[in-house]
Amino acid sequence: MPELTYRDAIRAALIEAMERDPTVLLLGEDIGLYQGTFRVTADLLARFGPRRVIDTPISEEGFVGAAIGMALLGLRPVVEVMTWNFSLLAFDQIVNNAAKVRYFSGGQVDVPLVIRGPNGAGVQLSAQHSQSVEVFYAHVPGLRVVAPATPADAWGLLRTALRGRDPVIFLENAALYGTKGPVPEGDGALPFGRAEVARPGRDVTIVAYSRMLLVALEAARQLADEGIDAEVINLRSLRPLDGETLVRSVAKTHRAVVVQEQWKPFGAAAEIAATIYEGAFDLLDAPVERVTGADVPMPYARELELLAIPHEADIVAAARRVLYRGGREAS
Amino acid sequence: MPNRTGRPDDSATSALATDRRSPEHVASAVAWYRQMVIARRFEEETERAFRRGKIGGYLHVYSGQEAVAAGFLAELRETDVFFTAYRDHAHALFRGASPGAVMAELFGKVTGLARGKGGSMHLFDVARGFYGGYGIVGAHVPLAVGAAYALRYRQEDRVCVCFLGDGAMNSGALHEALNMAGLWGKEGLCPLVLVVENNEYAMGTSVARASAVTDLAARFAQYAIPGERIDGMDFFVVRETAARVIAHVRATGRPYAVEALTYRFAGHGAADLFQPYRTREEIEAQRRRDPILLLERRLREAGVLDDAAVARIQEEAEQIVAEAVRFAEESPPPGPEELQAHVYGALPDA
Numbered sequence: 001m002p003e004l005t006y007r008d009a010i011r012a013a014l015i016e017a018m019e020r021d022p023t024v025l026l027l028g029e030d031i032g033l034y035q036g037t038f039r040v041t042a043d044l045l046a047r048f049g050p051r052r053v054i055d056t057p058i059s060e061e062g063f064v065g066a067a068i069g070m071a072l073l074g075l076r077p078v079v080e081v082m083t084w085n086f087s088l089l090a091f092d093q094i095v096n097n098a099a100k101v102r103y104f105s106g107g108q109v110d111v112p113l114v115i116r117g118p119n120g121a122g123v124q125l126s127a128q129h130s131q132s133v134e135v136f137y138a139h140v141p142g143l144r145v146v147a148p149a150t151p152a153d154a155w156g157l158l159r160t161a162l163r164g165r166d167p168v169i170f171l172e173n174a175a176l177y178g179t180k181g182p183v184p185e186g187d188g189a190l191p192f193g194r195a196e197v198a199r200p201g202r203d204v205t206i207v208a209y210s211r212m213l214l215v216a217l218e219a220a221r222q223l224a225d226e227g228i229d230a231e232v233i234n235l236r237s238l239r240p241l242d243g244e245t246l247v248r249s250v251a252k253t254h255r256a257v258v259v260q261e262q263w264k265p266f267g268a269a270a271e272i273a274a275t276i277y278e279g280a281f282d283l284l285d286a287p288v289e290r291v292t293g294a295d296v297p298m299p300y301a302r303e304l305e306l307l308a309i310p311h312e313a314d315i316v317a318a319a320r321r322v323l324y325r326g327g328r329e330a331s
Numbered sequence: 332m333p334n335r336t337g338r339p340d341d342s343a344t345s346a347l348a349t350d351r352r353s354p355e356h357v358a359s360a361v362a363w364y365r366q367m368v369i370a371r372r373f374e375e376e377t378e379r380a381f382r383r384g385k386i387g388g389y390l391h392v393y394s395g396q397e398a399v400a401a402g403f404l405a406e407l408r409e410t411d412v413f414f415t416a417y418r419d420h421a422h423a424l425f426r427g428a429s430p431g432a433v434m435a436e437l438f439g440k441v442t443g444l445a446r447g448k449g450g451s452m453h454l455f456d457v458a459r460g461f462y463g464g465y466g467i468v469g470a471h472v473p474l475a476v477g478a479a480y481a482l483r484y485r486q487e488d489r490v491c492v493c494f495l496g497d498g499a500m501n502s503g504a505l506h507e508a509l510n511m512a513g514l515w516g517k518e519g520l521c522p523l524v525l526v527v528e529n530n531e532y533a534m535g536t537s538v539a540r541a542s543a544v545t546d547l548a549a550r551f552a553q554y555a556i557p558g559e560r561i562d563g564m565d566f567f568v569v570r571e572t573a574a575r576v577i578a579h580v581r582a583t584g585r586p587y588a589v590e591a592l593t594y595r596f597a598g599h600g601a602a603d604l605f606q607p608y609r610t611r612e613e614i615e616a617q618r619r620r621d622p623i624l625l626l627e628r629r630l631r632e633a634g635v636l637d638d639a640a641v642a643r644i645q646e647e648a649e650q651i652v653a654e655a656v657r658f659a660e661e662s663p664p665p666g667p668e669e670l671q672a673h674v675y676g677a678l679p680d681a
Binding site: 025050056059060062064065066067068069071072075092093096097102103104106107110141144160163164165166189191192 | 672
């Protein structure tokens with residue numbers, strides 16, 4: 001298996017799709033001449049030309065809406081939002097048009113649209129550029145929401161997204177673009193709604209997605225040093241959510257910690273915890289713990305930003321709590 | 332190309348007069364008169380059905396504006412596509428949807444155009460190129476721009492028509508979309524006809540109270556999109572404009588806008604009972620511009636329509652609408668299996 005960065009895995013999936021399927025085209029701000037803010041689309045303008053790699057004006061509602069129109073007419077547009085924060089300007093298009101038009105037309109249309117870009121915090125971009133927007137979209141029927149954590153995830157989930165018939169919210173992470181990992185040669189497409197057991201374990205289930213998976217895996221390594229064998233679930237997909245894998249894991253460990261970067265109230269972890277309660281209430285030996293970002297707009301100062309984002313230590317502490325091993329850390 | 336004054340062009344009308352002598356054109360005009368009579372009768376019946384509790388939600392009727400959709404749809408090819416907002420019943424009918432299927436949609440029946448899942452605001456007939464009625468003012472304009480791009484991307488000579496109201500002219504979505512349409516049009520990649528149905532009111536807010544610039548046609552110029560203003564009550568004027576503009580857009584791949592001055596005889600929606608924003612006198616005055624009566628008069632003057640023909644067409648309209656109501660009433664509602672259907676398409680085989 002070749003090693004690729006997360007960035008190059010996404011780029012490779014785009015190139016593969018564009019070479020295979022002439023209906024695939026890209027739109028976004030500065031994706032062409034500028035090569036993409038995070039260089040995911042580097043060189044693609046030269047390779048595929050301006051009809052297929054469209055530099056748009058700063059008009060999120062306009063170009064997301066236009067991409068929906070393209071999708072209705074049978075093209076397969078991939079929209080880059082420079083960051084998911086800017087998607088809020090297109091929220092109406094995504095929620096009221098992309099997600100629902102199949103339904104309110106009585107099934108007369110497909111919307112094979114992928115919207116992708118970086119989501120989340122961690123690089124000192126402060127309040128307007130550091131949000132984790134996954135629940136805004138995961139709440140909405142008609143959308144599929146995926147959040148790859150590794151280069152293989154990014155490659156496999158994007159390959160599936162580029163063959164589907166529905167709008168896909170594809171959540172990348174700026175801090176992950178440079179991370180490396182093996183990517184399967186050949187298809188390697190990953191089904192939506194299927195989580196991965198990233199680390200098998202017996203004592204506690206840690207559920208994470210996107211960059212928080214890496215944090216959870218590091219926490220699991222630290223827990224192993226204290227003799228706690230954590231199982232780490234990489235969700236990959238939030239909508240659909242793989243409740244089956246969650247319940248199967250909790251049936252084994254009887255304890256769960258759910259990690260999310262976003263604000264705690266009404267967040268993904270609440271939905272994940274509820275799914276565990278609904279499917280495995282009798283199997284739990286402790287209440288599900290949530291490890292989340294601080295409930296504040298993201299501050300700029302590095303010290304404050306670090307306080308606002310979940311870390312390995314938070315997950316370790318939560319795992320101890322569900323195991324009733326509070327001894328080494330007051331919490 | 333057309334005048335840039337934003338006013339109806341006399342030369343267009345005279346050219347039409349010549350054209351109007353051809354037998355095909357006369358027959359077609361009578362056929363469109365009949366379509367407009369049916370649409371008017373259809374809308375009267377929807378208002379009645381709403382009062383009877385047969386139609387729920389919102390109901391926005393098209394009475395008064397018929398010449399606009401009729402004139403443009405008369406000139407669209409079968410393979411062309413179009414989008415509109417939520418005042419969409421007549422657009423579906425004019426494009427050939429069965430009146431029964433339209434009425435059934437309003438009645439919330441599974442035999443409706445959208446299986447009873449869209450309602451009055453979301454009529455769709457994709458097989459006929461009708462990509463939908465949309466309920467968020469202005470937000471369908473970006474879709475139409477993208478659709479137009481898709482047609483030219485595929486190197487087809489189809490065009491896309493986007494109907495919108497005067498209210499949409501002040502929405503952000505429209506302005507973002509128009510800018511892109513202008514940009515893409517420079518490359519010949521946006522074969523889009525924008526038809527502003529200016530019926531003078533966005534719900535209860537008049538154009539003068541909502542638009543700093545009330546010459547809506549002129550506002551397209553800032554996006555490098557030519558715009559002209561026409562009398563939207565005169566079917567012949569609309570149709571002639573449509574023929575010329577659609578041909579231009581098809582040939583160039585560049586967008587073009589037409590502001591059709593029209594008027595809505597009914598309230599904004601079925602709940603708009605008292606219409607405190609306009610006077611009875613104003614409505615009565617506008618009714619003298621009724622596009623159906625205007626067309627009828629022209630056709631009578633041309634000697635192709637007489638009392639007997641008018642009576643026959645009205646009788647047919649009556650029957651067609653009665654049959655549509657009967658079909659809608661007798662159709663079953665969507666079954667519970669429809670609740671979850673059509674939320675998603677099939678997942679790809681991964």
